[in-house]
Each structure stands twice: as structure tokens, then as C-alpha cells.
Amino acid sequence: MVGGKIFYSEDTIVANATPLMPSAVSVVRISGKDALSIGKKLFRKEGIKPRRVYFGKIYDRNGNTIDEVLFIYFKAPNSFTGEDVVEIHTHGSVPVVKKVIDEAVNYGARIAEPGEFTKRAFLNGKIDLTQAEAIAQLIGAKTEKASKVAVNILEGRLSERINALRDTLLELISLIEAEINFPEDVEEIEPSIIEEKLREVINHIEKLLSSYRRGQILTEGIKLAIVGRPNVGKSSLFNALIGYERAIVSEYKGTTRDFIEETIAIKGIPVRLLDTAGLRETEDYIEKIGIQKARERIEEADVVLFVFDAHEGWTNEDKKLYEEIEYKQPIVVGNKIDLGLDKNHRNYYFKDIIYVSSKTKQGIDLLEEKLFEKLNLTEDQDSEVYINLRHYKALEKSKEILENSIRNLNTLINQKEILMLDLQEAEKHLEEILGIITTEDVLGNIFSNFCIGK
Numbered sequence: 001m002v003g004g005k006i007f008y009s010e011d012t013i014v015a016n017a018t019p020l021m022p023s024a025v026s027v028v029r030i031s032g033k034d035a036l037s038i039g040k041k042l043f044r045k046e047g048i049k050p051r052r053v054y055f056g057k058i059y060d061r062n063g064n065t066i067d068e069v070l071f072i073y074f075k076a077p078n079s080f081t082g083e084d085v086v087e088i089h090t091h092g093s094v095p096v097v098k099k100v101i102d103e104a105v106n107y108g109a110r111i112a113e114p115g116e117f118t119k120r121a122f123l124n125g126k127i128d129l130t131q132a133e134a135i136a137q138l139i140g141a142k143t144e145k146a147s148k149v150a151v152n153i154l155e156g157r158l159s160e161r162i163n164a165l166r167d168t169l170l171e172l173i174s175l176i177e178a179e180i181n182f183p184e185d186v187e188e189i190e191p192s193i194i195e196e197k198l199r200e201v202i203n204h205i206e207k208l209l210s211s212y213r214r215g216q217i218l219t220e221g222i223k224l225a226i227v228g229r230p231n232v233g234k235s236s237l238f239n240a241l242i243g244y245e246r247a248i249v250s251e252y253k254g255t256t257r258d259f260i261e262e263t264i265a266i267k268g269i270p271v272r273l274l275d276t277a278g279l280r281e282t283e284d285y286i287e288k289i290g291i292q293k294a295r296e297r298i299e300e301a302d303v304v305l306f307v308f309d310a311h312e313g314w315t316n317e318d319k320k321l322y323e324e325i326e327y328k329q330p331i332v333v334g335n336k337i338d339l340g341l342d343k344n345h346r347n348y349y350f351k352d353i354i355y356v357s358s359k360t361k362q363g364i365d366l367l368e369e370k371l372f373e374k375l376n377l378t379e380d381q382d383s384e385v386y387i388n389l390r391h392y393k394a395l396e397k398s399k400e401i402l403e404n405s406i407r408n409l410n411t412l413i414n415q416k417e418i419l420m421l422d423l424q425e426a427e428k429h430l431e432e433i434l435g436i437i438t439t440e441d442v443l444g445n446i447f448s449n450f451c452i453g454k
């Protein structure tokens with residue numbers, strides 16, 4: 001909390017904390033300095049103590065019962081927002097919730113803006129900005145893994161790492177400052193030590209920067225295209241991966257024309273899987289269009305699975321196609337191993353073939369492993385954190401300044417004031433991430449992405 005004091009906004013806000021739809025229970029939340037007095041007017045009970053659950057009724061302004069509810073009061077600063085908060089648990093009836101909000105407004109509350117509760121929690125120092133963002137991330141998480149990482153950040157894992165970087169810089173800044181202020185009493189710092197410290201910070205920044213892409217994969221997923229010549233078993237592999245017979249499979253070449261898409265989770269990552277038409281020269285008009293579409297999908301794909309028939313062997317046609325899409329660095333999949341491997345398979349010029357059978361599902365797990373490895377994801381994400389674009393930009397700026405300082409260290413070592421200012425600026429960019437310094441713009445951007453009531 002800033003200076004240990006509760007930051008009270010001018011007004012008291014109200015909103016439904018649960019979606020407006022029929023359900024077992026709905027929660028209406030009121031936060032602000034008048035939360036309790038407004039709550040009491042609705043609940044009509046005296047002697048409400050904090051953090052106790054009361055059962056009773058909510059009345060409208062004319063004394064008519066709106067609903068039977070549970071009523072909880074959280075006294076500042078021990079609440080989510082850090083302000084006085086009242087939670088009213090009604091039956092999950094849309095008209096009831098609307099009516100309760102309407103009556104709270106009648107007694108002086110204002111309808112909350114999106115993210116306003118969380119914003120108040122931030123302004124009261126209950127959470128820093130990375131944690132506020134993590135709340136939105138957690139609410140929006142589509143997979144268990146994405147939610148796990150959001151919880152890591154909510155628990156302060158990202159803040160810890162940013163603070164560690166800040167500490168290193170602040171320590172260095174204070175050493176330089178001491179040297180500037182007391183040149184007689186303080187020993188000069190070796191430039192090599194300064195450089196070492198700066199490199200250490202840059203290293204850690206780079207690690208965080210590289211987590212950005214992984215975070216995107218985790219939250220937004222990837223596009224995975226299955227590609228190869230006709231009849232090698234692309235649609236069969238597609239079906240094996242999604243777990244049911246979605247795509248038509250047949251012994252005729254050119255079975256798949258239009259591409260087929262299905263979203264699945266592979267080890268917790270959302271994957272948009274695309275089955276495409278077998279690539280070949282053809283006179284068939286429809287097939288031609290399909291092949292054109294397949295090529296577009298290859299272009300867009302994050303990862304390409306290049307399938308060939310490992311029983312038949314690596315043909316010239318495979319080679320030609322492979323060379324065409326080599327720039328995508330595809331994962332090469334040899335299918336149909338249940339029929340036995342081609343006798344020349346040891347001579348293929350790749351080291352890295354994943355052999356599978358779409359029919360028996362042999363090797364499919366290895367393929368998933370390989371995909372994971374390719375995306376640079378690890379299985380163990382218990383303490384993993386991912387940065388967002390806002391963090392990315394701030395870290396880049398900080399890194400740029402530090403790199404510049406290293407480059408010019410020979411000169412700066414004799415201009416310590418300038419060096420100090422640079423390091424201070426680099427540190428300020430780290431503060432931005434945590435929200436120690438912010439602008440209304442930045443806050444507006446972040447909190448407007450929240451849903452109402454959070």
C-alpha cells in the first residue's frame with residue numbers, strides 16, 4: 001500500500017462479479033468508502049462485522065424483497081481492492097442481479113468500468129501491474145497450462161525477476177553515485193566490474209524476452225499444417241492426432257481437396273491442425289484449387305509436418321516437394337511403419353525422422369514430443385513466466401540503453417554522471433513493467449481489456 005494509506009477513489013462502484021446469465025449463484029460487488037453504508041441500506045441489518053457471512057434479504061427502496069442472499073463485508077485494507085468491499089451473493093437470476101445493482105446505484109454507487117476493481121487493487125498497492133495483467137490472463141486462459149503460468153505471475157514470479165534486475169542496477173547506481181559525491185573516500189569501481197554487472201542484467205533480460213514467443217504459443221496456440229504428396233496418409237495422421245475420423249481417408253490419390261481444420265490441445269497447447277490436399281501436378285480443376293490453398297496454408301503455418309510413406313520409401317517426388325518447403329524447417333514424418341520400413345531408410349539424408357503409423361498410432365506420442373521440442377517449450381512450467389508485449393517493449397528499451405552503456409564504457413567511465421543517468425533510465429523502464437511509474441494511458445489500456453466486474 002502506498003505509504004500505508006488507503007487510496008479511496010471519489011466514488012463507490014458496483015458491478016456483477018459473475019456473468020449475467022441464469023446460474024445457481026451470482027455475486028454483486030460494491031467497493032469504495034460508502035460500500036458498507038450502501039450495503040446496509042440494501043440488507044437492512046445492523047452490527048455487520050467484517051469477513052463474516054450473513055444470511056438475510058435484500059430490499060428495494062420501497063421495502064419489497066428482491067432476493068434472499070448471503071452478505072459479506074470486507075473492511076479496508078483487507079479486501080481485493082484495498083477499499084471497503086461488500087459482496088452480495090444472490091440466486092443466479094438475471095433480473096435479481098440487475099435489480100440489486102440498480103438499487104445500489106439508487107443509494108449512490110456508480111456502475112464500475114471494466115477492470116475498475118482490479119485497477120483500484122493496483123492503485124492501493126495490493127498488486128503490481130504484472131499481477132493485475134495476470135488476473136486478466138487467468139480469466140481468459142483457455143488451457144490448464146496457460147492458467148498455471150498466469151497464476152505464477154499472479155503469485156509474483158515475474159515481479160521477482162524484474163525486481164532482481166532492478167536491484168542489480170540500483171546497487172550499481174548507488175556505487176557510482178557514491179563515487180561521484182565522495183571521490184576522495186570511495187574507491188573507483190573497475191570498469192570490468194561495471195561491464196560484468198551490465199552483461200548479467202542484459203542476459204536475464206534476454207531470457208525474459210525469449211519467453212514472449214512461448215507465451216504467445218501458450219495463449220494463442222499454433223497453426224500446424226500437414227503436408228505431403230497424395231496418399232502418404234496425411235488425413236489418416238490428422239485423424240490420429242485429433243482422435244476421431246474427421247477427414248475422409250481413401251486409397252485414391254487426391255482424396256483431400258479442400259483443407260480441413262480442427263483445433264485440439266497437444267500437451268496443453270492449443271493447436272489449429274490443418275489437413276491439406278496432397279501436392280502434385282494435376283489437371284483436375286478442383287484438385288488444383290485445393291493444392292493452391294494447401295500452399296497458402298503452408299505459408300501461414302507456424303509448424304509444418306512433412307509426411308512421406310516410409311514403407312514405400314523416400315521418392316524423388318518427396319524430395320522435390322521437401323526442397324520446396326524446406327524453408328519452413330518442417331518436421332519430417334515417415335508414416336505407415338506398421339507395414340514395415342523401406343529397406344533404404346537408413347540412407348535418407350535426414351537424421352531426424354519421426355516414424356509413425358497413423359493406423360496403429362505407434363509413434364504419435366514421439367511426434368508430439370518433437371513438436372514440443374521444436375517450439376522450445378519445456379514440460380516443466382511450474383515456475384515459468386511469460387512476458388506480454390508491454391513488458392517486451394519496456395525490456396527492449398532497457399536492454400538497448402545498457403548495451404549502449406557497455407559500448408561506450410571507455411568514455412563513460414570518465415563521465416560517471418552520464419553513465420549514472422543512463423542506468424537510471426534503464427531502471428525506470430523496469431519500473432514501468434511493475435507499474436511503479438505509469439501513465440493514465442497505460443493504465444487505461446490495460447484495464448479496459450478486462451471484463452466488467454473484475
Ligand SMILES: Nc1nc2c(ncn2[C@@H]2O[C@H](COP(=O)(O)OP(=O)(O)OP(=O)(O)O)[C@@H](O)[C@H]2O)c(=O)[nH]1
Nearest residue numbers: 230231232233234235236250254255256278358359
Ligand atoms: N497400413 C497403413 N495404411 C495407412 C496409414 N496411413 C494411411 N494409410 C492408408 O493410406 C491411404 C491414404 O491415406 P490418406 O490418409 O487418405 O492419405 P492422404 O495423404 O490424406 O491422401 P490425399 O488426401 O489424397 O492427399 C489409405 O488407404 C489409408 O488407409 C498407416 O499408418 N498404415
Ligand SMILES: [Mg+2]
Nearest residue numbers: 234235255256
Ligand atoms: Mg487426405
